[in-house]
Amino acid sequence: TSQKVKVDFDQSTGVAVMHMQSPPVNSLSLEFLTDVCIALEKLEMDKSCRGLVVTSSQPKVFSAGLDILDMYGKSPEHCAEFWKAVQEMWLKFYGSDMITIAAVNGSSPAGGCLLSMTCDYRIMADNPRYSIGLNETKLGIVAPFWFKDTMVNTVGHRTTEMALQLGLLYSPAEALKIGLVDQLVREDQVLTTATETMTKWLAIPDHARQLTKSMMRKPTIDKLTSNREADVNNFVKFITKDSIQKSLGMYLEMLKRRKA
Ligand code: CO8
Known part of the structure; x- marks a missing residue:
């Protein structure tokens, strides 16, 4: 694995922990997304790996979401490559056969929130300074349909409708209340709680759990798989507009x- 993605695999439990360590804030750049996908693919192919915990090695931040610098002042070709990598990450995580648990040990805006929502279970640090949500509209951009679908599948239609329009970032307590995260624990307990929770999920026979997961998620996944190219074209057309570039620059x- 790369320097920015550290994977610890415990043979005895069949559980891997993926530590995101792309300073300063684990923003999902083209390079980092590619590394994350390669690491995930390796684990997926290893039949002895049944569970995956995703967490951050960076202080205070789980992931700052998509790297804005990959969408700002870049060529349409670059934007297209970048978007394919974002799609790939989502498809791989949302469709993973493994049990996936997000140990959200810091803020998790936009793409960071998306990544955590692709997991089967979310545990967040109970620190009121942290926030999580899809805040795209605050940047003057629009969460794509599959971001929206993932959130609808997590917290329901009405909550998503309001959250997306207002670009809401929730405190951990609010996120728990709407079901955006499943559990809050003390900051230093996030990873150990993830491991404990994993034990419960590991007790279910894989084939039954996997078929059930697939039954729940397949329609959402198929929607993107059958529209990938159009989705890339839409993104490139949207993100390269002068007005959108201006919004990103201001953000x-x-x-x-x-910071200053
Ligand atoms: N991309 C690029 N650079 C970033 C990002 C990012 N997402 N987030 C932070 N940075 C940079 C900062 O500018 C800063 O740079 P520098 O050191 O050069 O000044 C550095 O990282 C450190 O950031 P902070 O000083 O802000 O760190 P803090 O620990 O104070 O705060 C936060 C961490 C809370 C994560 C904060 O940085 C933040 O709020 N970042 C912005 C998060 C955000 O809004 N992300 C949205 C990205 S868009 C997305 O994910 C989905 C887009 C879907 C596109 C759809 C179009 C059709």
């Missing part, structure tokens, strides 16, 4: 100012 400026 990046805001991130820098907030």
